[in-house]
Amino acid sequence: MSNPAVATPVVDCLQYSNWNEEIFRQFAAAPVHAVHVTIAYHESFREMVLNLEEWNRWFERFSDLIVPGRTGDDVRQAAADGRTAIFFGFQNPSPIEDDVGLVEICHTLGIRFMQLTYNNQSLLASGCYEDNDTGVTRFGRQAIAEMNRVGLVVDMSHSGERSTLEAIEISERPIAITHANPAWWHPALRNKSDDVLRALSASGGMLGFSLYPHHLADSGDCTLESFSQMVAEAAERYGVAHLGIGSDLCQDQPDSVVTWMRNGRWTKVTDYGEGSASNPGFPPQPDWFADSTGLANIAQGLADAGFSADEVDGLMGGNWLRFFDESFGPRGS
Amino acid sequence: MSNPAVATPVVDCLQYSNWNEEIFRQFAAAPVHAVHVTIAYHESFREMVLNLEEWNRWFERFSDLIVPGRTGDDVRQAAADGRTAIFFGFQNPSPIEDDVGLVEICHTLGIRFMQLTYNNQSLLASGCYEDNDTGVTRFGRQAIAEMNRVGLVVDMSHSGERSTLEAIEISERPIAITHANPAWWHPALRNKSDDVLRALSASGGMLGFSLYPHHLADSGDCTLESFSQMVAEAAERYGVAHLGIGSDLCQDQPDSVVTWMRNGRWTKVTDYGEGSASNPGFPPQPDWFADSTGLANIAQGLADAGFSADEVDGLMGGNWLRFFDESFGPRGS
Numbered sequence: 226m227s228n229p230a231v232a233t234p235v236v237d238c239l240q241y242s243n244w245n246e247e248i249f250r251q252f253a254a255a256p257v258h259a260v261h262v263t264i265a266y267h268e269s270f271r272e273m274v275l276n277l278e279e280w281n282r283w284f285e286r287f288s289d290l291i292v293p294g295r296t297g298d299d300v301r302q303a304a305a306d307g308r309t310a311i312f313f314g315f316q317n318p319s320p321i322e323d324d325v326g327l328v329e330i331c332h333t334l335g336i337r338f339m340q341l342t343y344n345n346q347s348l349l350a351s352g353c354y355e356d357n358d359t360g361v362t363r364f365g366r367q368a369i370a371e372m373n374r375v376g377l378v379v380d381m382s383h384s385g386e387r388s389t390l391e392a393i394e395i396s397e398r399p400i401a402i403t404h405a406n407p408a409w410w411h412p413a414l415r416n417k418s419d420d421v422l423r424a425l426s427a428s429g430g431m432l433g434f435s436l437y438p439h440h441l442a443d444s445g446d447c448t449l450e451s452f453s454q455m456v457a458e459a460a461e462r463y464g465v466a467h468l469g470i471g472s473d474l475c476q477d478q479p480d481s482v483v484t485w486m487r488n489g490r491w492t493k494v495t496d497y498g499e500g501s502a503s504n505p506g507f508p509p510q511p512d513w514f515a516d517s518t519g520l521a522n523i524a525q526g527l528a529d530a531g532f533s534a535d536e537v538d539g540l541m542g543g544n545w546l547r548f549f550d551e552s553f554g555p556r557g558s
Numbered sequence: 559m560s561n562p563a564v565a566t567p568v569v570d571c572l573q574y575s576n577w578n579e580e581i582f583r584q585f586a587a588a589p590v591h592a593v594h595v596t597i598a599y600h601e602s603f604r605e606m607v608l609n610l611e612e613w614n615r616w617f618e619r620f621s622d623l624i625v626p627g628r629t630g631d632d633v634r635q636a637a638a639d640g641r642t643a644i645f646f647g648f649q650n651p652s653p654i655e656d657d658v659g660l661v662e663i664c665h666t667l668g669i670r671f672m673q674l675t676y677n678n679q680s681l682l683a684s685g686c687y688e689d690n691d692t693g694v695t696r697f698g699r700q701a702i703a704e705m706n707r708v709g710l711v712v713d714m715s716h717s718g719e720r721s722t723l724e725a726i727e728i729s730e731r732p733i734a735i736t737h738a739n740p741a742w743w744h745p746a747l748r749n750k751s752d753d754v755l756r757a758l759s760a761s762g763g764m765l766g767f768s769l770y771p772h773h774l775a776d777s778g779d780c781t782l783e784s785f786s787q788m789v790a791e792a793a794e795r796y797g798v799a800h801l802g803i804g805s806d807l808c809q810d811q812p813d814s815v816v817t818w819m820r821n822g823r824w825t826k827v828t829d830y831g832e833g834s835a836s837n838p839g840f841p842p843q844p845d846w847f848a849d850s851t852g853l854a855n856i857a858q859g860l861a862d863a864g865f866s867a868d869e870v871d872g873l874m875g876g877n878w879l880r881f882f883d884e885s886f887g888p889r890g891s
Contacts, residue, residue, distance in 0.1 A: 270604065271603065271604055274603070274663055275659070277663060278657070278659030278660070278662070278663060279659075281659065281662050281663075324611070326608070326611030326612075326614060326615070327607070327611070329611070329614050330607055330610060330611060330614075330667070333666065333668070334663070334666055334667065335666070
C-alpha cells in the first residue's frame with residue numbers, strides 16, 4: 226500500500242524501540258514527523274538523565290534524521306526539513322522521585338508526557354494491575370497542579386479506572402491516554418472503559434490507539450480492517466478530533482526489556498504483565514504494522530473504513546499536533 | 559551619586575548572595591538587568607538540581623522582578639520590562655561529576671558558566687591554591703570541547719596560572735574570568751597575572767572586575783578612585799572591550815557560607831582560603847559597593863576616571879552582553 230496524501234504532519238504518540246540508525250531511517254521513510262518516545266520506566270532522576278544523555282548523542286550523530294521536539298512548531302519544522310521531532314515521556318513517575326520541584330526541571334529537560342502510574346501503585350496514583358485503586362494521592366494532586374502549570378501532560382495509559390477518572394477531573398488541562406484501545410473492542414486490563422474514554426474526550430483529552438498485540442483483538446493476527454472499524458466506532462462515540470495513534474511499538478527489543486518494564490526492581494518473583502509464563506516475551510506484531518512504515522497502511526485502512534481525507538490527516542497526526550500546541554507550555558502561552 | 563545615563567543594559571557577571579525579595583528589589587533599583595549567579599560550589603548533580611528548584615520557586619514568586627536568562631536577548635527583554643535576567647553558573651565542576659554528557663544536560667537546564675576548578679585540584683584542572691598545577695587534564699580537554707560545542711562558558715576565576723593559560727589555548731571559543739582583578743594592582747593568589755590577562759583578552763575573552771574585599775587594594779578601605787584608576791590601567795593594557803564587572807558580591811550571607819565555599823566536604827581541618835584564623839568570615843564591603851545599587855557609583859567613578867560614556871556603557875554591561883550573544887549557543891548560531 227502507498228501512503229495517501231497527508232496534508233498535515235504524521236505523529237506516533239508512543240514508541241519504545243531499541244533505537245538505532247535503521248529505525249530513524251524508517252521514520253523518514255514512513256514518514257513520521259513526530260514520535261513520543263519513552264525514556265523512563267523505573268529509573269531514578271539521575272538514571273533518567275543518563276537516558277537523556279544517550280538521546281543527546283543520537284541527536285548529534287543523526288542530526289539529519291532526528292531533532293529534539295519541544296513544541297508543535299518543532300513538528301512542523303521537522304516535517305518541512307524531512308526529519309522527525311522526538312518528544313520525551315515517562316511511563317512511570319519514578320524520575321520525579323518524591324520531589325514536586327522535579328516536574329519543572331523535567332519539563333525544562335524536554336519531558337512532555339508523564340504517566341502517573343505504570344501498572345502498580347505509585348506515589349501519585351494506582352496502576353491498572355492493583356487490586357485496590359486509591360485514586361489520585363495527596364502528592365498526585367500537587368504533581369498534577371504543577372504539571373498543569375508548566376505544560377507537562379498527564380498520561381494515564383497504565384493507570385487504574387478510578388485513578389484515571391479522578392485525574393481527568395482534577396487536571397485543569399486536558400490529559401492523554403497515549404497508548405491503549407477501547408475495552409469494548411478487546412477486553413484487557415490495559416484497555417480503557419467506555420466511561421473513561423467518554424470522560425477523557427469530553428474534557429478535551431486525547432486517546433492514542435495502540436498497535437501492541439496484547440491490546441489488539443486477535444493479538445498479532447488482528448486485521449487492519451478490524452482495527453480500522455474499531456477506530457470508526459470510537460470516532461462515533463468520542464469524536465474523531467480526540468483520537469490519534471500511539472502505537473506502543475517496541476521494535477527490535479530483546480525480551481529482557483519487557484521483563485524490565487514489568488518488573489523493574491520492585492519484585493523478586495517474575496511478573497508477566499499482559500503476558501504469561503508460557504508467553505513471557507514480546508508478542509509478534511501484525512504484519513501490517515511491523516515498524517513505522519506501517520503507519521502508511523493504517524492511513525489507507527482508515528480511508529477504506531470511510532474516513533474523509535481530512536479525518537485521516539487528523540487521526541494520523543493533526544489531532545495530536547493541535548494537542549501539542551495547546552499542552553506543552555504554560556497556559557495561555 | 560546618581561546613575562549616569564546608561565544606553566545599554568547593566569550586567570553584573572558574578573554574585574552569590576543570600577537571595578531574597580529585598581535583594582531582587584535592589585536589582586531593580588540599581589538597575590542591573592542581568593546577574594550571573596552561582597548555584598553550585600561543591601554540589602553533586604542532584605544537589606545542584608535542588609538549587610535550581612529553589613530558583614524556580616523564586617522565579618514563580620517574584621516574576622515581576624526576575625526572569626530566567628538564557629541568551630543576550632533575554633537581557634534586552636528584561637531591561638525593556640524593568641526586570642533582571644538571572645544566568646546560572648558553577649564555581650566548580652562538581653555538578654558534572656565524572657560524566658561529560660552532563661555538560662549538555664546542564665546547558666539545557668540553563669547553566670551558562672562553569673569554572674574548571676575552585677581553588678583545589680578538580681577532575682578538569684588545578685586551582686590557584688594547589689602547590690602543583692597539572693594544567694588541563696584529559697577529562698578537562700573533553701569537557702572544554704563539549705562546553706565549546708553547546709555554548710557553556712569556561713570560567714577560570716579560581717584556577718591556577720598554568721591551567722588558566724592552557725584553558726585559554728585549548729578552548730576554541732573565548733573564555734571568561736568572571737570575577738578577579740589584576741595581580742599588579744593587588745597581589746593575591748586569586749588575582750591574575752599580566753600574562754594571563756593578556757592571553758585572555760588576545761583570545762577574545764572577558765575579565766569581570768571583582769569587588770570582593772580580599773581582591774581589592776586596601777580591602778574594604780579601597781577607594782572608588784583607586785578601583786577606577788585600576789580599570790583605566792587595565793583598559794590601556796588589555797583593551798576596554800574585554801572588561802566588565804563581576805562583583806563577587808556575597809550579600810547577607812552568614813560566615814557559615816564562606817566556610818562551605820572554602821571547605822566543602824573535602825577537609826576536616828578548616829581551610830581559611832583568602833581569610834585567616836584571625837579573620838575567618840566575610841570581610842566588610844567598601845561603603846561605595848555594599849549592594850547592587852553601588853553599581854551606579856562604579857559607573858560614576860569610571861566616568862570620573864576619564865572613560866567616555868560609550869566606554870562606561872561597555873564596562874557596565876555592553877561588553878558582557880556582546881560576549882553573551884557570542885557564547886551561549888552552538889557556534890555560528
